[in-house]
Amino acid sequence: MARSSTRPTSRDVAQAAGVSQAAVSLVLGDKWRGRVSETTAERVREAARDLGYRPNLAARNLRLGRTRTVLLVVPALTTEFFAGVYTGAARVAAAHGFGVVLYPSPEGIGPARDPFASAQAALDGVIASSMAADALTAIRGDQLPLVMLDSDPTGSLGAATVNLDIADGVRQVTTHLLGLGHRRILHLAADVPSWTFEVRARELAAHMATTPGTEIRTARAPISIDGALTATEAALTAPGPRPTAVVCDDDKLAAGAYKALRRLGLRIPDDISVTGLDDLALATAIDPELTTVRLDAELFGEHGMHALMAVLEGREPENRDIPVELVVRGSTAPPPTPA
Amino acid sequence: MARSSTRPTSRDVAQAAGVSQAAVSLVLGDKWRGRVSETTAERVREAARDLGYRPNLAARNLRLGRTRTVLLVVPALTTEFFAGVYTGAARVAAAHGFGVVLYPSPEGIGPARDPFASAQAALDGVIASSMAADALTAIRGDQLPLVMLDSDPTGSLGAATVNLDIADGVRQVTTHLLGLGHRRILHLAADVPSWTFEVRARELAAHMATTPGTEIRTARAPISIDGALTATEAALTAPGPRPTAVVCDDDKLAAGAYKALRRLGLRIPDDISVTGLDDLALATAIDPELTTVRLDAELFGEHGMHALMAVLEGREPENRDIPVELVVRGSTAPPPTPA
DNA sequence: GAGCGGAAGTTATACGTAACACTTGGAGGC
DNA sequence: GCCTCCAAGTGTTACGTATAACTTCCGCTC
Numbered sequence: 001m002a003r004s005s006t007r008p009t010s011r012d013v014a015q016a017a018g019v020s021q022a023a024v025s026l027v028l029g030d031k032w033r034g035r036v037s038e039t040t041a042e043r044v045r046e047a048a049r050d051l052g053y054r055p056n057l058a059a060r061n062l063r064l065g066r067t068r069t070v071l072l073v074v075p076a077l078t079t080e081f082f083a084g085v086y087t088g089a090a091r092v093a094a095a096h097g098f099g100v101v102l103y104p105s106p107e108g109i110g111p112a113r114d115p116f117a118s119a120q121a122a123l124d125g126v127i128a129s130s131m132a133a134d135a136l137t138a139i140r141g142d143q144l145p146l147v148m149l150d151s152d153p154t155g156s157l158g159a160a161t162v163n164l165d166i167a168d169g170v171r172q173v174t175t176h177l178l179g180l181g182h183r184r185i186l187h188l189a190a191d192v193p194s195w196t197f198e199v200r201a202r203e204l205a206a207h208m209a210t211t212p213g214t215e216i217r218t219a220r221a222p223i224s225i226d227g228a229l230t231a232t233e234a235a236l237t238a239p240g241p242r243p244t245a246v247v248c249d250d251d252k253l254a255a256g257a258y259k260a261l262r263r264l265g266l267r268i269p270d271d272i273s274v275t276g277l278d279d280l281a282l283a284t285a286i287d288p289e290l291t292t293v294r295l296d297a298e299l300f301g302e303h304g305m306h307a308l309m310a311v312l313e314g315r316e317p318e319n320r321d322i323p324v325e326l327v328v329r330g331s332t333a334p335p336p337t338p339a
Numbered sequence: 340m341a342r343s344s345t346r347p348t349s350r351d352v353a354q355a356a357g358v359s360q361a362a363v364s365l366v367l368g369d370k371w372r373g374r375v376s377e378t379t380a381e382r383v384r385e386a387a388r389d390l391g392y393r394p395n396l397a398a399r400n401l402r403l404g405r406t407r408t409v410l411l412v413v414p415a416l417t418t419e420f421f422a423g424v425y426t427g428a429a430r431v432a433a434a435h436g437f438g439v440v441l442y443p444s445p446e447g448i449g450p451a452r453d454p455f456a457s458a459q460a461a462l463d464g465v466i467a468s469s470m471a472a473d474a475l476t477a478i479r480g481d482q483l484p485l486v487m488l489d490s491d492p493t494g495s496l497g498a499a500t501v502n503l504d505i506a507d508g509v510r511q512v513t514t515h516l517l518g519l520g521h522r523r524i525l526h527l528a529a530d531v532p533s534w535t536f537e538v539r540a541r542e543l544a545a546h547m548a549t550t551p552g553t554e555i556r557t558a559r560a561p562i563s564i565d566g567a568l569t570a571t572e573a574a575l576t577a578p579g580p581r582p583t584a585v586v587c588d589d590d591k592l593a594a595g596a597y598k599a600l601r602r603l604g605l606r607i608p609d610d611i612s613v614t615g616l617d618d619l620a621l622a623t624a625i626d627p628e629l630t631t632v633r634l635d636a637e638l639f640g641e642h643g644m645h646a647l648m649a650v651l652e653g654r655e656p657e658n659r660d661i662p663v664e665l666v667v668r669g670s671t672a673p674p675p676t677p678a
Numbered sequence: 679g680a681g682c683g684g685a686a687g688t689t690a691t692a693c694g695t696a697a698c699a700c701t702t703g704g705a706g707g708c
Numbered sequence: 709g710c711c712t713c714c715a716a717g718t719g720t721t722a723c724g725t726a727t728a729a730c731t732t733c734c735g736c737t738c
Contacts, residue, residue: 009694020718025696037716059694061397062723225624255624262626285564285594286624287601348724359688364726376686398724401693 008051017047024048028055147308149300150196153319160311162304165321166196166277169293170203172326173275176291177245178208180334182273184215186235186243188228188253191220200249200277217243221253228256229263236264244272244335251276251283254290254331269333279327288330295324347390356386363387367394486647488639491534492658499650501643504660505535505616508632509542511665512614515630516584517547519673521612523554525574525582527567527592530559539588539616556582560592567595568602575603583611583674590615590622593629593670608672618666627669634663 010028014021019040026032027044036044047053146159153161177185187204190197201218208214217240221231228248236242246261248254254276258268266272268288276283276292283290300322307317349367353360358379365371366383375383386392485498492500516524526543529536540557547553556577560570567587575581585600587593593615597607605611607627615622615631622629639661646656 010696011694021695022697022718022720023716026717029696031697032716034714035716040716056401056694058397058400059723060696062395062401062693062725063695063697064723225620252620255620258624258626281564281591281594282621282624285598285621287597287626349726350724360725361688361690361727362686365687368726370727371686373684374686379686395724398693399726401695401723402725402727403693 007056008053009056010053013044013048013051013053016051017044019044028053147304147311147317149304150194152195160307160317161319162300162307162317163321164196164295164300165324166199167203168321169277169295169324169326170200171207172324173247173277173293174204174207176326176328176332177247177273177275178211178214180273180332182245182335183211183213184241184243184245185217186232186246187216187218188232188235188246188248188257189218189220190223190249190253191227192223197249204247215243221256223250223252225252225256225259228253229260232257232260233263236260236266242272245332246272246274248274248276251278251280251290251292254292255282255286258286268331271336273332273335275332283327283329291329291332292327293324294327296322346395347392348395349392352383352387352390352392355390356383358383367392486643486650486656488643489533489535499646499656500658501639501646501656502660503535503634503639504663505538506542507660508616508634508663508665509539510546511663512586512616512632513543513546515665515667515671516586516612516614517550517553519612519671521584521674522550522552523580523582523584524556525571525585526555526557527571527574527585527587527596528557528559529562529588529592530566531562536588543586554582560595562589562591564591564595564598567592568598571596571599572602575599575605581611584671585611585613587613587615590617590619590629590631593631594621594625597625607670610675612671612674614671622666622668630668630671631666632663633666635661 010024011021013028014024017024017040023032023036023040024044026035027041028048032041148159148161150163150166151161153163185204185208187201189201205216208216217235217238219231219235221227232246246254246257248257254274257274261268261272261274268274274290276290277295279292279294283292303320303322307319310317349363350360352367353363356363356379362371362375362379363383365374366380367387371380487498487500489502489505490500492502524543524547526540528540544555547555556574556579558570558574560566571585585593585596587596593613596613600607600611600613607613613629615629616634618631618633622631642659642661646658649656
């Protein structure tokens with residue numbers, strides 16, 4: 001009968017199995033072939049099971065100087081309900097000096113007060129998306145291997161980058177609209193300083209310029225339905241010939257644009273076309289369903305992690321852009337013929 | 340000039356400052372009042388700054404046997420884009436034997452392969468919501484302080500629970516609809532085995548029964564727009580008098596119901612009313628805006644964390660239900676008067 | 679001038695693990 | 709009959725930190 005108040009250690013298992021702590025470590029670490037007999041190994045495994053042994057990861061991490069864990073940094077929280085749960089919980093936790101780590105069951109969400117303080121205990125590398133400069137400085141200060149998602153490849157950080165081919169997506173949207181006959185476009189731009197949004201504006205301008213007689217009007221809005229509504233309404237009631245299509249930086253903005261258009265009495269797509277970018281569930285929830293650019297988020301994640309693994313293994317990561325795909329639905333049509 | 344290849348330790352700082360490692364620990368741990376002179380303390384801080392010293396959290400955690408970090412377990416991933424990023428990244432990472440931790444910048448997302456394997460290194464407690472039984476068993480095996488969110492308070496787990504007053508929300512919805520004159524209701528239920536959904540069905544039935552001549556038809560659907568669409572269409576084309584209102588277990592189901600109703604040529608709310616539950620951004624993105632029950636997710640999170648803190652500090656957590664609020668929008672109206 | 683107490687440190691140790699270097703007891707070769 | 713070699717382990721150490729216990733020096737009091 002061992003002390004049951006505290007968690008069992010490998011030494012407790014060793015004692016229970018009548019072997020040394022080293023043997024336990026070998027067996028449970030799966031490094032015993034030819035070093036420990038099969039019968040002894042089984043005895044150790046049984047003892048570990050009986051005691052409910054779980055290795056202490058803090059000790060293991062300290063010993064190995066390595067954690068087999070990486071940090072994925074995302075720009076902001078898109079989840080709605082559990083984002084709120086996290087925010088509230090994290091606030092109280094912080095007040096108690098605690099950090100919070102989210103776990104997605106079975107897929108996935110994320111962690112902590114100060115990511116680099118509370119995470120460095122368990123990090124071999126970082127994947128970061130569209131981050132603030134100061135956070136990046138903190139990461140670099142840690143000298144952790146870093147992969148950037150959707151960031152300027154010419155940025156001076158010297159980190160590997162993995163990007164969605166947003167530029168091509170914008171080209172596809174533009175080609176689609178130009179082909180339908182649209183010439184005057186309202187660009188509903190996300191009011192967020194991020195490379196990925198700069199690309200949209202730049203590429204839209206560049207590709208529209210290839211056709212003569214085109215015109216782009218720009219409205220900026222925070223990424224929220226209400227923000228998009230207000231900005232769109234203002235832009236469309238401004239003087240001058242009305243745009244015949246609204247190109248939105250993402251689907252959420254498009255949902256806001258829908259509301260503004262309804263309020264202005266404009267029918268989609270008869271009076272005005274709308275496009276999004278992301279292909280969220282929202283895109284098919286609204287009426288008419290949204291013509292948008294599908295981003296393969298999973299593939300994106302896979303490529304990002306592959307790149308990080310390459311860096312960790314000393315290989316050169318490949319900087320390939322991930323293809324995207326235009327999905328044409330009911331929100332785009334030829335512009336109305338002028339009376 | 341110290342060795343610069345490896346990360347500086349507190350001993351390196353001590354050497355640089357000409358003091359013992361213990362002194363460094365005291366100064367940086369802010370426990371030096373009356374034990375170290377102000378000038379020495381400043382010298383230590385300067386050395387730490389110069390070397391870019393960051394304490395090794397694995398070592399600290401090992402030493403303290405405590406991590407000031409808790410794990411928040413959520414039932415599934417609601418985020419769309421970054422959920423996919425996480426899934427893909429986690430898959431590749433797992434293939435390499437790595438775990439993944441998400442970090443929300445600046446608010447918040449979460450972590451890992453096997454939550455209890457990769458997290459126990461840094462956990463003092465757990466907040467879990469609607470979890471699978473096996474995962475719960477794993478948690479209990481860890482003997483970690485546990486708070487359950489939205490779970491059966493009479494469950495045999497002996498954990499503290501913090502719940503939203505979903506029952507009251509359902510009562511408010513029912514009262515609202517009965518007051519408008521609705522008697523035949525379609526309950527679009529989430530096909531997910533969870534206490535929180537059982538409550539909806541039970542409470543709806545109980546409260547409807549208080550008014551004579553009422554009738555509930557039930558349709559089950561997975562929580563997705565397409566699933567809800569199919570289930571709703573099937574339920575409303577079935578024989579018998581058509582329900583005049585659809586009560587949905589959450590907003591996403593309601594969005595699917597909208598599509599089904601449009602397809603059937605029914606106008607909302609003139610021909611049929613719809614209600615949701617959650618008050619997501621989606622609720623105001625669809626047309627007409629959805630009458631739903633607002634859940635204060637942040638407050639929920641705060642209460643969950645308060646409860647966990649109480650457990651950690653040996654206090655008795657209070658098991659209060661968190662109030663919810665009916666938000667009446669454009670999707671509900673009196674039932675059409677029969678011809 | 680002996681003794682005391684506090685300031686300003688230092689020394690030593692333990693947390694739990696992984697792995698290197700060593701031991702021991704036979705079996706087999708010549 | 710002796711040497712070698714291998715299987716099957718064990719003893720020991722280090723990872724970096726926090727802290728309890730100890731030391732040393734000095735200024736004061738009586």
